[in-house]
Amino acid sequence: MQEHWKDDQPIYRQLQDKVVDLILEGVFNEGEAVPSVRQIAVEYRINHLTVSKAYQQLVDDGLLVKKRGIGMFVIEGARGQLLANEREKFLRVELPQVLKRVKQLGISNEQIIKIMTESAQEEV
Amino acid sequence: MQEHWKDDQPIYRQLQDKVVDLILEGVFNEGEAVPSVRQIAVEYRINHLTVSKAYQQLVDDGLLVKKRGIGMFVIEGARGQLLANEREKFLRVELPQVLKRVKQLGISNEQIIKIMTESAQEEV
Amino acid sequence: MQEHWKDDQPIYRQLQDKVVDLILEGVFNEGEAVPSVRQIAVEYRINHLTVSKAYQQLVDDGLLVKKRGIGMFVIEGARGQLLANEREKFLRVELPQVLKRVKQLGISNEQIIKIMTESAQEEV
Amino acid sequence: MQEHWKDDQPIYRQLQDKVVDLILEGVFNEGEAVPSVRQIAVEYRINHLTVSKAYQQLVDDGLLVKKRGIGMFVIEGARGQLLANEREKFLRVELPQVLKRVKQLGISNEQIIKIMTESAQEEV
DNA sequence: GTGGTCTAGACCACT
């Protein structure tokens, strides 16, 4: 692993987003433990307080639970909840912004659709 | 004009983005002067240093030129250059991220396309 | 250290040049931290904003990296890159100007060469 | 003629330097008139006050004289005086700086001498 | 501890 952190966002936030991604992608499964704070801290060469902060946010978001003396676990149902929330947010906030930008740049919807379908076929 | 600033980004950055938008939309035309630093400062109730910072960035980006003792001007060709750059960036960086997110959230391309075309019709 | 600033150039620019010199001379080594913004500010009795401006330029120039919450570091390879760039710039831009000036003032090349060799011997 | 002014130096100063150059190169001869303030102002598209300032500096430097109602003239002996002054300044101030920079960049004197002699031959 | 941002007000040079 590299320690490549973007400079325009706090490390703890980037870490937090990464964990969310890993849950969504099913790398971290519901009911299973996530890597320990220290493990992450060593592996990524960051302060353990920073890792703690990221995890704490995820606990507050209702995605992780802390079991004292054992570790942090992905909550049952976390993935489904995440999917619903993120989907709603995407459709309500992110997509309109993207569409606005497309229009501002004078890109035609056809071009976007073309790229989307091509990109979808590559995956096959 | 309002003085409504988002809290998650520095004011000078938001101002900078706003100027870019206004150039893209043709409100600020090539060869013409942009409002003076102090004018903006008064109008938006912010420090002139903050405005200066935003403008300076735009000079560095090659969108504005400073004419000593006169003011700041939109460079000739700025709009075209902006459009080309932003388009390229959008197609190369932003769009793939969006598509990745769409896929991650399990949203179908059909649904996206449906929203896009509906949104396009609203504009008519 | 003195706080002797020339009057014909902004302080932040002089500071910037000084840091470049110190990197070239190997006083600030690659991968190491440079003095903190506030440390410089106190030592030289200047505002921290002024120091920040100088450092920011160096970040933009690709000589320093910011590590969030830790400090600013000299980028790996900065010295070599600097040497190459400055050499190229010197030979392409500055030297021709000097030669033009020498010719304009009607100074013979022999005289220049004489001074150069003398100056070189003094160093021995 | 273009109106290409560098941004890091006042226009009046650049203009002033240009006149000095033209006197040194014998384009403006001793006893002859220099172009009128208005002529310059129109040709270079700058404010006549800016031109005036440049000329005034040259009067203060003892290079030009103003003849009321007629124009500005290059003083007799101006070229010789300029040559002497600039030569002295060059040898005392500028040359040492250049040599220091050469040394800092690790460029050998031989290389400089080579370029000098080559450049001299091109002129033949 | 680190750097980033902002303010309010001052002074400067240039046009």
Added chain:
DNA sequence: GTGGTCTAGACCACA
């Protein structure tokens, strides 16, 4: 009038 620079001091987020 224009922008540039600087100060002194404040508050913030990050590690």
